[in-house]
Amino acid sequence: MTLDDRKFMILKAIIDDYILTAVPVGSRTISRKAGVGFSPATIRNEMSDLEELGYLAQPHTSAGRIPSNKAYRLYVDRLLKMGGLSQEMKMRIDQHMNHRSNQVEEMIRTAASVLSDATQYTSVIVAPQMHSLRIKRVQLVPISDNAALMVVVTSAGIVKDAVVRVPEGITSEHLYRISEMLTGELQNHTLSEVRQIFAQLFRDLSMHRRLLGGVMSAMEDKLMEDAPEDIVIMGPTKMLNYPEYSDVEKAKNILSVFESRDRLMNILKKSGGMEISIRIGPETGLEELKDCSLVTATYSVGPHGKGTLGIIGPTRMDYGRVIGVMGYMGQVISNLLSGEEQ
Amino acid sequence: MTLDDRKFMILKAIIDDYILTAVPVGSRTISRKAGVGFSPATIRNEMSDLEELGYLAQPHTSAGRIPSNKAYRLYVDRLLKMGGLSQEMKMRIDQHMNHRSNQVEEMIRTAASVLSDATQYTSVIVAPQMHSLRIKRVQLVPISDNAALMVVVTSAGIVKDAVVRVPEGITSEHLYRISEMLTGELQNHTLSEVRQIFAQLFRDLSMHRRLLGGVMSAMEDKLMEDAPEDIVIMGPTKMLNYPEYSDVEKAKNILSVFESRDRLMNILKKSGGMEISIRIGPETGLEELKDCSLVTATYSVGPHGKGTLGIIGPTRMDYGRVIGVMGYMGQVISNLLSGEEQ
């Protein structure tokens, strides 16, 4: 037995209906649909076949069918080739995003907010990963007798800081000179390259070894590791709007994911560089999300920087809409972040 | 009729039991308790009186009694005079807080985490309010041709930044000079005072009026207004562990509070300078929290800076434990933030 056109058409109708209602769909429902010229009995036969093929499942004997993860996979793969988003939605997004705040952090918050609003699912955005960005400036700002704030400005106007120990009593002027020197040395390099450059520096000059060592390890440890504030989550409670989580135990289960940012960060990182990645159920990589889907997209910052945006919702999510919105948002964010650069 | 000692004793027993079980408590339950030498009938008479006095309510005729907000108020006011926390708990807190991270933001995150863990309720901590802190240093770090990052370091090692426009083509050296000058002028003043100082500056020198104006308004607008990242919320889903929110609609209602940080910030600010403030039900000031209580404490940063920590839970929360933990955490945070200062 094979999945011919008619079977696929019926499967699609079932998925569409189930996405809308979250209720197992029966043969009559499909038969009544416009464009389907078959009686419930015929549909039933086909459904039975689809079940055997692993695309449908029955919660219990006298209920309708629900799509399996395999069905969603098929559905999504065909859908991905289309994409596209209504002009109206694009305008709505543009309107909220034309904000042009010059603080990246703030822009990302708005973006996450817009994303969650447009899709009605929980959104997640990961700030650009530092290691691929090019350093534009390093400056040490004294904050106490023996500590300074190291401010690193990168190509996208993204600013990160970390505290470094400095020799007791060093003057602000002195720190400024060192900053200028560091800026000169590190400019246009990525964070991943700093180690080599410092190695060179250490060879060339013996002064300030302790200080420079501190700066280097701060760059490698504090700036490159992912901090909890690098991920912004918007609208976690949107999950509760869907009947699959009307049970508090299930709700707790899902919401707990949003409380452990590190685990979330981990699975988001795994989406690779794909333009749009869709992971269904167990593919998400988290036990708690086994009944959810994760759709991620990548945005870029200049020629090298990358970041991830994603939404999480029930497996029966409105993939069509989500794919459209995600693709467009990815572009918008990329433009905003790369455009600001000069 | 008056609230004599016996009535209070019974009321306390009822509250204690209700806090533990969330189930309306009956006369038999109280009668059986050790230390109570009366039969259910006697308790019933007293309960009837307590109801008339407004301290108890009955969900329906054949159910036990539950404490009213007025009862909690009384209970809490007497409890507040005692306070105190077990040595064991103190040690547990110390252990987690001895971290001594030099990033304030990170410390606040851990503190909120510990707070939520120790109380088993949702915790909220507001970063120190800038306007009361004294400026230690101002530095402008160039980030592009026409923009700089203004980094402001305050007495507690708390660092804030904002982007300011700068005249096209100004050199890094020049910005450094201006920073030094600004630091000299603004040092040891609070943000609320900058306006006056700038007025003076404007009178004395006519150069860089645009730039200085930009710096001033950035200080007043960006640094003083409260940003969403100034408030950290930990363990919102802890709410779902309590039976009063086992209904998803109610859960959604409560959790929505944690999604509008501005509103939360507003009510937190209202706790005034009280060492510990307890707001029960409608006193919280948010419709959604009418069945919750909000316990806040103030921590101090140096002699002037102030911030707020709080926990939110059902009105039948374990006030004894919460008050103890809050009081102690307030001290610990104050010490950490004021101790680092030199």
Next chain:
DNA sequence: GTTAGCACTCATTTGTGGTGAGTGCTAATT
């Protein structure tokens, strides 16, 4: 002042039959 006794209330649980959406199978129809 306290308590035993008792009738009463009412949310909750348990049981029961009815309803209806849905299925699978078979035989008739196209």
Next chain:
DNA sequence: AATTAGCACTCACCACAAATGAGTGCTAAC
């Protein structure tokens, strides 16, 4: 050979009723 009408069967869900039991208020006895 494919489609469909017909029919017996399944089973979640609903409504209703009866049983249960925790709790009350009141009264009379201690």
